[in-house]
Amino acid sequence: MEDLRQIRQDIDRIDRQMVDLLVERMDCADRVAAYKAAHGIPVLDRSRERAVVRCAMQRAPEGLKDQTAVLMELLMSISRARQSQHLGTDTHISDAITQALGAMPRSFPTSASVATQGSEGAYQQIAADRLFRHADITYFDSFEGVFKAVEEGLCQYGILPLENSTAGSVNQVFDLMMRHDFHIARSCRVKIDHNLLAKPGCTLADITDVYSHEQAIRQCEGFLAGLGGMCVHACENTASASRRVAESPDRGIAALASRACADLYGLNVLARNVQDQDNNYTRFACIAKDLVIYPGADKTTLMLVLDHEPGALYKVLGTFYALDINITKLESRPIPDRDFEFMFYFDLAADATSPEFLRLMRTLEGSCQELRYLGSYAEVI
Numbered sequence: 001m002e003d004l005r006q007i008r009q010d011i012d013r014i015d016r017q018m019v020d021l022l023v024e025r026m027d028c029a030d031r032v033a034a035y036k037a038a039h040g041i042p043v044l045d046r047s048r049e050r051a052v053v054r055c056a057m058q059r060a061p062e063g064l065k066d067q068t069a070v071l072m073e074l075l076m077s078i079s080r081a082r083q084s085q086h087l088g089t090d091t092h093i094s095d096a097i098t099q100a101l102g103a104m105p106r107s108f109p110t111s112a113s114v115a116t117q118g119s120e121g122a123y124q125q126i127a128a129d130r131l132f133r134h135a136d137i138t139y140f141d142s143f144e145g146v147f148k149a150v151e152e153g154l155c156q157y158g159i160l161p162l163e164n165s166t167a168g169s170v171n172q173v174f175d176l177m178m179r180h181d182f183h184i185a186r187s188c189r190v191k192i193d194h195n196l197l198a199k200p201g202c203t204l205a206d207i208t209d210v211y212s213h214e215q216a217i218r219q220c221e222g223f224l225a226g227l228g229g230m231c232v233h234a235c236e237n238t239a240s241a242s243r244r245v246a247e248s249p250d251r252g253i254a255a256l257a258s259r260a261c262a263d264l265y266g267l268n269v270l271a272r273n274v275q276d277q278d279n280n281y282t283r284f285a286c287i288a289k290d291l292v293i294y295p296g297a298d299k300t301t302l303m304l305v306l307d308h309e310p311g312a313l314y315k316v317l318g319t320f321y322a323l324d325i326n327i328t329k330l331e332s333r334p335i336p337d338r339d340f341e342f343m344f345y346f347d348l349a350a351d352a353t354s355p356e357f358l359r360l361m362r363t364l365e366g367s368c369q370e371l372r373y374l375g376s377y378a379e380v381i
Helices: 004-039 046-059 062-087 092-102 123-131 143-151 171-177 214-219 221-227 238-247 259-265 312-322 355-365
Strands: 111-117 134-140 157-164 183-191 195-198 209-212 231-234 253-257 268-271 281-288 299-305 326-334 342-349 370-380
Touching (some): 004 062, 062 312, 062 355, 092 355, 123 157, 123 183, 123 281, 134 143, 143 157, 143 171, 143 281, 157 171, 171 326, 195 259, 209 214, 214 221, 214 231, 238 253, 238 259, 253 259, 355 370
Parallel strands (some): 111 157, 183 370
Antiparallel strands (some): 157 281, 183 281, 195 253, 195 268, 299 342, 299 370
């Protein structure tokens, strides 16, 4: 039997050779970049990449063909990123980002006209007050109303829930994001503490029906199941549920909502903090019509449509890996009216002013079917 120490020495020798070959290969990539720059040729050449991978697989033994393809595709991704760095050619999106960075305001505004869904006391209103010291809030019946208010210039900003740490993404908002033109200017996290609210004088034994937003209901499933035999009704938001309880003559109804709603609508708290997880947060996006990047922007949101072929997502992920950019959220949503096609939603931890970030945007714009840059922003925690 071979000595393990000797085998490891062989591996170390091969690894040194691989590093030397990688350096040599990247030198060739630099020369290719120089040629492309001189002749106006784009970085991405899909036919060339497929040919390189195919030839490598043909040379590989039967048991290593798939692994060889993975290795070569990763090399292609690294090479594209390096060529993009050397070419420094601005694409439509990277040019818009560069302009926004050059016009960066000194600070995020403290006052603005803001659109939110719901009514006074809803968590969207709480998020608006966290983001703006003086928010002139206009309430809309639906999330789509918020998008339209921003698109049409009725309000400067809009507040929309993106995801909850217990119940997950707000799918309705994600689906609307595909249909509207907007940018994310900032985000915030709001601690969600749900309470069971009822009319003064009512007890838990009096309650037969509970109203709240569907997300709040999902976040309190354990508590509601423990009540036994309770009828649960979804409505527009937690504030409208509280108002329904306050205005109804029925003393057997209650709402799941915030303490602020109890004070606002004159209701009593029958049970406090009834959410299933105490560490319960909702993340809200502050959207604007135009792209503006404010100081401290270290998060970015993208939406991508990729080629419907094996390895398409893997190749994109390789670009993030090659540029050392961390993906903090990745989710897919079906595209309406397109059978079994999906939009991929990415949240990134990336400083918008870093050269790696601009390199990423240049690379992605040439390698995706569709790319939507939704903005770079800071998050208030």
